[in-house]
Amino acid sequence: MSSLLKNIVRFILFILFQVYILNQVPPLHRFIIPYIYFLYILWLPFQINRFLLLAISFVFGLSLDYFTGTPGLHAAPCVLIAYIRPFILSLLIPQETTEQSYIEPGRNSMGWAPYALYVSVLTFVHHFYLVLIEWLQFGNFVYFLGKVAGTTTISLLMIFLAELLFNRKGRHRANVA
Amino acid sequence: MKNIFLFIRRYFTFLSFLLFQVIAIVLLSSASKTHQSFFASAANEVTGRINTQYSGLREYFTLKETNRSLAEENARLRNLLPANFLPATDEKKLMVDTLFRDSLGHYRKFTYLPARVVGNTYTLQANFITIERGSSQGVKKGMAVVGPDGITGVVVETSANFSKVMSLLHRNSKVSAMLKKDNSAGTIEWDGVDPGYLILKNVTKGAKVHKGDTVLTSTYSANFPARLMIGTVAEIASESASNFYTLKIKTATNFFSIQYVYLIGNVRYTEQEQLENNTQKNP
Numbered sequence: 001m002s003s004l005l006k007n008i009v010r011f012i013l014f015i016l017f018q019v020y021i022l023n024q025v026p027p028l029h030r031f032i033i034p035y036i037y038f039l040y041i042l043w044l045p046f047q048i049n050r051f052l053l054l055a056i057s058f059v060f061g062l063s064l065d066y067f068t069g070t071p072g073l074h075a076a077p078c079v080l081i082a083y084i085r086p087f088i089l090s091l092l093i094p095q096e097t098t099e100q101s102y103i104e105p106g107r108n109s110m111g112w113a114p115y116a117l118y119v120s121v122l123t124f125v126h127h128f129y130l131v132l133i134e135w136l137q138f139g140n141f142v143y144f145l146g147k148v149a150g151t152t153t154i155s156l157l158m159i160f161l162a163e164l165l166f167n168r169k170g171r172h173r174a175n176v177a
Numbered sequence: 178m179k180n181i182f183l184f185i186r187r188y189f190t191f192l193s194f195l196l197f198q199v200i201a202i203v204l205l206s207s208a209s210k211t212h213q214s215f216f217a218s219a220a221n222e223v224t225g226r227i228n229t230q231y232s233g234l235r236e237y238f239t240l241k242e243t244n245r246s247l248a249e250e251n252a253r254l255r256n257l258l259p260a261n262f263l264p265a266t267d268e269k270k271l272m273v274d275t276l277f278r279d280s281l282g283h284y285r286k287f288t289y290l291p292a293r294v295v296g297n298t299y300t301l302q303a304n305f306i307t308i309e310r311g312s313s314q315g316v317k318k319g320m321a322v323v324g325p326d327g328i329t330g331v332v333v334e335t336s337a338n339f340s341k342v343m344s345l346l347h348r349n350s351k352v353s354a355m356l357k358k359d360n361s362a363g364t365i366e367w368d369g370v371d372p373g374y375l376i377l378k379n380v381t382k383g384a385k386v387h388k389g390d391t392v393l394t395s396t397y398s399a400n401f402p403a404r405l406m407i408g409t410v411a412e413i414a415s416e417s418a419s420n421f422y423t424l425k426i427k428t429a430t431n432f433f434s435i436q437y438v439y440l441i442g443n444v445r446y447t448e449q450e451q452l453e454n455n456t457q458k459n460p
Contacts, residue, residue, distance in 0.1 A: 020231050023298055026433050030370050033300050050190045058197045062204075066220040067228075068298050069305035069341055072205030079197040083190070133205065134302050138348045138369060 003045055003103060011060060014040040019067045030143075031150030036158045037064055037074075038126050041082055042119060043168075045104045050086060057082035077129040081122045092118055106168050119159055120152075127151045218336035221307075225339030228296035228307050236436060243436040250325040287402050290315065290440040292322075295339070299346055299372040299432050306330055306342040310440060316340045319400050319450070321441040327406040327429030328352065328394060329438055340440075346372050346432055353398040354407055357391040359384055365392070365407060365426065372432050374411060377424040384422070386413055392426055399449045402441060 018037035025034060041057050048056075061075030068074075089105065092114040102109035105118060127148050135144040185192065236243075296307030310316050312335045320332040322342045330350065334341040343350055345367060352365040354377060361384035363377045377392060390410045394401040412425035443449070 023300055025300070027300050027372065051193050054190070054193055054197055058201070061201070067224050067296070068301060069307075070205065070301065070303050071208050072201040072203070073301075073303075076198055076201035076205070079194060079201060083194040133202075138302050140369070143369070 007040075007044065010040055010043065015060075015064055015067070018064060023068065029150065031146040032154050033147070033151050034158060035127070035130075035151060035155050036162065038078060038081060038123070039119075039159055039162065041078060041085070042122055043104055043106070046089070046102065053082045053085070054079055073133060074130065076133060077126045080129050081126050084125060085122065088118055088121055104168075107163060108168070120156060123155050123159065124148075124152050127155065218334075221334065221336040221339050221341060225295060225307055225309065225336070229309060232293070232295045239434050239436060242431075242434055246325040247437070286444055288442045288444065290442070292316075292340075292438055292440055294435045294438060297344075297432070297435060299344070302348050302369045304344040304346040304372075304432075305333075306344050306435065306438075308340050308342060308438060308440075309338065311335050311338040311340055313337050315442070316440055317442060317446075319446055321398075321400040321402070321443075322438050323401075323405055323441055324430045324435050324438045326431065327408060328401060329430050329432075329435060331400055332440065342438075344432065345375060345428065345430075352401065352407070353395040354392050355395040356380065356384055356386065356410075357393050357404075360395075362395045362397065363421075363424075373428060375408060375426045375428055377410075377426050378421065380422040380424060382415065382420050382422060386410060386422060386424060388413065392424075399446055399453070400441070400443055402443075 014037045018035070022034045022036065027033065037060075040060060041053075044053060044056070057078040058075050061078030062071065064074045065071045093110055105115065107115045109115075110118065131144055131147045131151070134147075135141075290310060292308040292310040294306055295309050296305075298304045298306075306322070306329065308322070316332060316335050318332055318335065322329045322332060328345065330342040330344040330347075331352075332340050333343045345352065345365065348367060348369055350365075350367060353362065354365045355362045361380050363380040366376050366378060368376050380386065388410055392407045392410065394403060394405040394407060396403040406429045408426040408428045408430075410424050411427040414423045414425070416423065
């Protein structure tokens with residue numbers, strides 16, 4: 001499957017999974033809301049154009065927003081992590097080798113430790129910003145802190161499970177020469 | 178001039194990042210002020226259609242619960258049928274006609290319209306319900322939405338075949354309510370904590386509240402008919418600094434499994450709303 005087609009399918013699946021499965025789970029606790037949809041942005045290819053990355057993330061966040069009826073609420077954090085992503089990637093991966101031989105970030109292409117760090121930082125940033133916007137609208141500081149901690153933990157747990165379940169093969173890029 | 182272009186080229190990514198952020202925040206703030214978003218009706222149609230597909234599947238799993246609550250409601254309504262009550266004498270019988278206007282001077286104030294719920298959230302701070310009825314079926318903004326067990330929300334946005342309902346579980350939702358026992362009025366809000374509980378504010382301390390008391394919609398509300406079920410008192414918190422109770426209300430409606438609702442339109446909604454808004458502006 002080509003990278004474009006694969007990412008289009010992922011786009012749809014992530015949105016549907018978030019809207020129809022995770023958003024339908026009755027809340028265990030007010031701080032714990034399962035979010036995994038933004039993993040789509042973390043899995044986009046290394047070599048993607050930075051403007052395109054921002055645009056895709058915006059559209060991705062906005063399409064989730066239209067399902068939940070809050071336009072902009074998820075789009076803003078998505079754009080933020082899309083903007084930060086290249087900086088963190090360039091810090092974490094050995095420049096010459098990985099970026100050229102693998103298509104997208106993953107535990108195979110980056111190794112467990114750097115990949116875990118990459119995912120945790122962006123997950124935290126995403127939730128921090130998302131809950132911050134929500135908090136600015138409705139206000140309650142304990143709620144803010146608790147929810148950032150709670151949602152980040154549950155998201156990381158789910159991403160870990162997703163990584164174990166779906167063994168994405170760290171495919172090498174086709175040798176175009 | 179050349180420098181400006183150089184600047185833009187150099188910081189193109191950052192500038193586009195800022196642009197997207199600004200668009201998102203503007204969308205969000207305008208939506209939370211007016212509950213109307215750009216492309217809302219087009220997007221509503223699309224998400225509504227996908228939601229319908231999904232809820233068609235999901236409905237099968239809650240058929241039992243839906244049947245039970247509808248049967249209970251039918252029983253409640255049948256108990257109110259005039260045929261159940263014998264008149265004092267058999268000679269004359271007073272009938273109330275449901276025409277828009279009858280010769281006795283009765284007006285029809287509320288109209289009912291059944292609708293199917295196709296989308297529902299309860300995990301966010303601003304929760305909405307999507308229903309499969311729209312402006313072509315006569316849905317208007319401000320219509321009250323009531324489930325079989327109790328009230329559910331208010332219509333805030335309509336497209337041709339779908340409408341978006343601000344659920345009671347929305348931080349901006351406000352519904353006028355009263356205690357069934359002594360009619361002391363208050364306001365129902367949601368504090369964003371637990372989807373099973375609402376907050377009833379501004380009930381005077383003169384009211385004798387006990388746990389388990391019933392809370393109904395008040396007679397002051399423009400969109401809700403009076404005396405519809407909202408919930409029961411679960412917890413009484415009295416702040417010594419104020420003259421009002423803040424009560425925690427267990428919702429009668431189970432927001433996790435709403436399938437069918439009624440849209441209630443007040444024929445005189447616009448009139449009442451206009452009058453109330455005008456008087457506020459010029460005291």
